[in-house]
Amino acid sequence: MAVSVLFRHPSSLEHDTGAHPENARRIVAIERALEERDWLGWEVRLSPAATREQIERVHPARHIDRIEALCRRGGGMIDLDTLVSPGSFEAALHAAGGAVAVVDALLGDGDGAGVRCAASLHRPPGHHAEPAQAMGFCLFGNVAIGAAHAIAAHGARRVLIFDWDVHHGNGTDRIFRERDDVLFCSIHQSPLYPGTGPASDAGRGAGEGFTVNLPVPGGSGDAVFLSHVEHVVRPLAREFAPDLVLLSAGYDAHAEDPLAGCRVTDAGFAGMTALMRATADELAVPLGLVLEGGYDLAALSRSVVATLELLGADEAPPVPEVALDPLAAEAQERLAAYWPALA
Ligand SMILES: [Zn+2]
Numbered sequence: 001m002a003v004s005v006l007f008r009h010p011s012s013l014e015h016d017t018g019a020h021p022e023n024a025r026r027i028v029a030i031e032r033a034l035e036e037r038d039w040l041g042w043e044v045r046l047s048p049a050a051t052r053e054q055i056e057r058v059h060p061a062r063h064i065d066r067i068e069a070l071c072r073r074g075g076g077m078i079d080l081d082t083l084v085s086p087g088s089f090e091a092a093l094h095a096a097g098g099a100v101a102v103v104d105a106l107l108g109d110g111d112g113a114g115v116r117c118a119a120s121l122h123r124p125p126g127h128h129a130e131p132a133q134a135m136g137f138c139l140f141g142n143v144a145i146g147a148a149h150a151i152a153a154h155g156a157r158r159v160l161i162f163d164w165d166v167h168h169g170n171g172t173d174r175i176f177r178e179r180d181d182v183l184f185c186s187i188h189q190s191p192l193y194p195g196t197g198p199a200s201d202a203g204r205g206a207g208e209g210f211t212v213n214l215p216v217p218g219g220s221g222d223a224v225f226l227s228h229v230e231h232v233v234r235p236l237a238r239e240f241a242p243d244l245v246l247l248s249a250g251y252d253a254h255a256e257d258p259l260a261g262c263r264v265t266d267a268g269f270a271g272m273t274a275l276m277r278a279t280a281d282e283l284a285v286p287l288g289l290v291l292e293g294g295y296d297l298a299a300l301s302r303s304v305v306a307t308l309e310l311l312g313a314d315e316a317p318p319v320p321e322v323a324l325d326p327l328a329a330e331a332q333e334r335l336a337a338y339w340p341a342l343a
Helices: 010-014 025-036 061-072 088-107 142-154 170-176 222-240 266-283 297-312 326-335
Strands: 003-008 043-046 115-120 159-163 182-189 211-216 244-249 287-291
Touching (some): 088 115, 088 244, 115 297, 142 159, 142 244, 159 170, 182 222
Parallel strands (some): 115 287
8 A cells, every 4th residue: 555645844833923824823723634534544754854955956045044044033024924933944944845855755766665645734835935035925935945856866857836826836936937847837816916927927948838827817716727727737747747746735725715816615626636646647657745825724724634635545536527618728729839738
């Protein structure tokens, strides 16, 4: 029986943001819900701290130094949304280290044998962190650090990152926008913070076509999200043929989330999970999950449980039938210039 591995670390609770939607109660709620279900049979491990070398693959040293220094001085505001406390640096090191550990568990030889799936459940989240700028509750680009680690340390040739957080993953986008070895697909509400990620932005230079932005209007629900996964992300994945799939999994597109206006349900997250698991299974490549946002504690913890339950199941979950939504059809047409599979 293949094992599924979950990485966590108590330092996630020491990133003290006060009265902020991105607070320690998120991790407490998720872990409580998982504990009630006996962690769904997943093996729970403590994440290591990411090393400087691992983080410096995507951030300049001065970015790490600045955050470390601010935390040592007692913390403070980085911008109106993003603040740190004395414990934040350690938390951020383990949040990045969790993503690295997911990759090591999935791609490492020996230890990785028989690992079906791995997940990193930490805070702070990461997908808004730009190379030299912490922002949007994010300090280090956790999922980007994981993808860069897969390539640099494990020889992965191509990594697919699918970001279903309701906000555009501007940091991940920026880090890989000129590269063709990481395909970054983001479905996000637009207009919404941070205002980046228009459909027209496809990456730059050698990376043109390898940034896939799928903006959707506020009010979008399961049908729109599932249609983009089934009819855009899955065919792209087949054509790109990654060695690893990473989910940049935020749960703030949930109908009950207070920070955005999408209408995805628990069943919608389960459906996207089943589709992405089927994609990884078809390609015979491993799949890892890195937690991003999600600010309604009940919706967040229920949806994380639903996701992990499907990812870890021994038998592949049934794949939902998904109609082609007009917005997904538009995206297919636009992207067919780069990806013939979408024509
Ligand atoms: Zn978000």
